[in-house]
Amino acid sequence: MLETEPIKAYAYELGFDTVRITTAEEFAEARQIIQERIGRGLMDGMSWFTAERAEVSSRPKALLPEAQSIIALGMVYLTEQPDDGEPQDLPRGRISRYAWGDDYHDTIKPKLQQFAGWLREYARAEMGEQLETRLFVDTGRMVDRAVAQRAGLGWYGKNTNILTRGWGSWLFLAEIVTNLSLRPDTPIKANCGSCEICLHACPTAALPNPYELDSTRCISYLTIELRGSIPLELRPLMGNLIFGCDICQEVCPVNKVAEKRLGLRTETGKTQFIALEGIGKNSKEPAHSFRPHPELRPRSGVGSSPELIPLLSLTEEQFRERFRRSPIKRTKRRGLLRNVCVALGNIGDPRAIPALIGALHDQEPLVRGHAAWALGRLGGEEAIHALQSALASEEEAEVQQEIRCALASTTTSPVGEA
Numbered sequence: 431m432l433e434t435e436p437i438k439a440y441a442y443e444l445g446f447d448t449v450r451i452t453t454a455e456e457f458a459e460a461r462q463i464i465q466e467r468i469g470r471g472l473m474d475g476m477s478w479f480t481a482e483r484a485e486v487s488s489r490p491k492a493l494l495p496e497a498q499s500i501i502a503l504g505m506v507y508l509t510e511q512p513d514d515g516e517p518q519d520l521p522r523g524r525i526s527r528y529a530w531g532d533d534y535h536d537t538i539k540p541k542l543q544q545f546a547g548w549l550r551e552y553a554r555a556e557m558g559e560q561l562e563t564r565l566f567v568d569t570g571r572m573v574d575r576a577v578a579q580r581a582g583l584g585w586y587g588k589n590t591n592i593l594t595r596g597w598g599s600w601l602f603l604a605e606i607v608t609n610l611s612l613r614p615d616t617p618i619k620a621n622c623g624s625c626e627i628c629l630h631a632c633p634t635a636a637l638p639n640p641y642e643l644d645s646t647r648c649i650s651y652l653t654i655e656l657r658g659s660i661p662l663e664l665r666p667l668m669g670n671l672i673f674g675c676d677i678c679q680e681v682c683p684v685n686k687v688a689e690k691r692l693g694l695r696t697e698t699g700k701t702q703f704i705a706l707e708g709i710g711k712n713s714k715e716p717a718h719s720f721r722p723h724p725e726l727r728p729r730s731g732v733g734s735s736p737e738l739i740p741l742l743s744l745t746e747e748q749f750r751e752r753f754r755r756s757p758i759k760r761t762k763r764r765g766l767l768r769n770v771c772v773a774l775g776n777i778g779d780p781r782a783i784p785a786l787i788g789a790l791h792d793q794e795p796l797v798r799g800h801a802a803w804a805l806g807r808l809g810g811e812e813a814i815h816a817l818q819s820a821l822a823s824e825e826e827a828e829v830q831q832e833i834r835c836a837l838a839s840t841t842t843s844p845v846g847e848a
């Protein structure tokens with residue numbers, strides 16, 4: 431059997447922060463749970479997330495018939511909060527931490543390919559073995575969290591994220607399925623105990639029970655995966671979140687310990703690394719000095735809390751250019767502007783009214799409908815007048831309905847006025 435220590439050492443050298451190994455046995459329990467959740471409609475709206483996908487993604491041998499082992503990898507994505515510039519008093523949105531920097535798929539995939547190249551040489555030199563691999567990060571048909579749990583990389587938190595000793599849940603998961611027979615690690619004996627903080631902190635009640643996520647209510651799904659209209663009753667609960675949601679991770683005590691250990695502090699409302707010495711010492715991981723990954727550092731000009739009003743005038747071309755390297759491109763322009771409208775409706779700053787009136791005439795019906803909702807929330811003569819004249823010229827039934835609803839629920843006094 432091949433020695434696993436050099437494999438793990440190479441994973442760290444490549445920039446992964448944690449690595450464990452498990453067998454290529456099927457993930458029968460995960461499959462059963464996923465299929466049950468699909469059956470109950472908890473994954474509705476993600477048409478790609480099918481029972482057939484669950485079937486394949488829980489059977490490594492369906493993906494690689496010769497599979498023997500899985501190398502489970504984690505890459506921490508704690509970074510400094512980017513400087514979002516001035517002025518601070520205009521309405522701003524919130525982007526979840528994993529999207530402050532470049533798209534992690536683009537960062538991790540080449541590393542997995544490099545890893546597989548190295549592994550091929552290592553297997554040939556040590557044992558004369560021919561290597562077969564399949565590489566996965568997020569989008570592939572693999573149950574990333576179930577692999578990480580069985581490999582002992584971490585344990586399931588009640589918010590369904592994998593928590594690790596030392597890094598909390600602030601890490602991306604990836605895998606290499608291989609035909610090599612490698613000594614497996616054992617699962618960690620840890621759990622959330624009696625804590626239920628995340629369940630109560632979720633603004634949309636998307637965590638009805640421990641370890642159970644109702645995706646259809648999760649802000650991450652609503653802002654990233656959902657292609658159409660956001661359900662009316664959930665919009666007021668979304669605050670200023672415009673891409674993803676970190677709330678159930680931010681409140682987690684395990685994450686707070688990890689952040690402190692890594693020297694991450696919140697100062698003047700911004701998170702920054704204050705101390706970076708001695709990191710790794712209390713962790714089970716080798717004491718390699720943690721630095722926020724250069725590849726994951728915010729540099730794509732996206733920011734963590736962008737000004738919302740200017741986003742409403744982004745053209746398709748400007749959207750593509752600005753978010754070219756960011757995970758945000760997944761929402762497409764219309765999805766992002768839809769989210770921006772909801773955030774502006776929730777923030778209630780009347781300075782957004784002119785831009786929202788402009789968005790009432792956007793080329794995308796989805797944006798027009800959500801701009802109408804936001805104007806209804808803001809209220810006031812100007813907003814009502816704009817809604818009435820938009821109704822007269824609007825041709826899409828769904829947008830007409832949004833405008834009627836907005837008019838029915840609004841008041842002539844703008845938000846903030848008695």
Ligand code: B12
Nearest residue numbers: 460526568574586590591592602603641643650651674675
């Ligand atoms: C679909 C998907 C989503 C969906 C649905 C999320 C979900 N919980 O299922 C949406 C769009 C909502 C989403 C959101 C997010 N996602 Co996502 N997502 C995925 C994806 C593609 C599949 C997940 C899946 O299989 N879901 C099906 C459900 C049923 O599986 P599950 O929640 O893991 O359920 C398990 C547990 O509940 C457990 N379980 C059930 N009952 C019990 C009982 C006990 C006692 C125990 C111990 C366990 C247990 O068993 C289940 C099966 O394994 C994975 C990538 C991948 N290929 O796996 C990324 C992935 C899970 N997402 C990830 C991330 C980062 C996020 C967000 C944080 C992004 C954000 N900031 O907005 C949020 C987190 C929301 C949340 N609280 O989970 C990371 C998670 C990393 C980690 N540390 O866990 C992954 C692994 C991507 C990656 N490769 O890094 N995501």
Ligand code: SF4
Nearest residue numbers: 632648649675677678
């Ligand atoms: S990501 Fe946000 S909306 Fe989704 S479960 Fe966590 S707190 Fe709730």
Ligand code: SF4
Nearest residue numbers: 587588622625628682
């Ligand atoms: S907040 Fe508490 S219950 Fe939720 S994942 Fe963290 S430790 Fe577990």
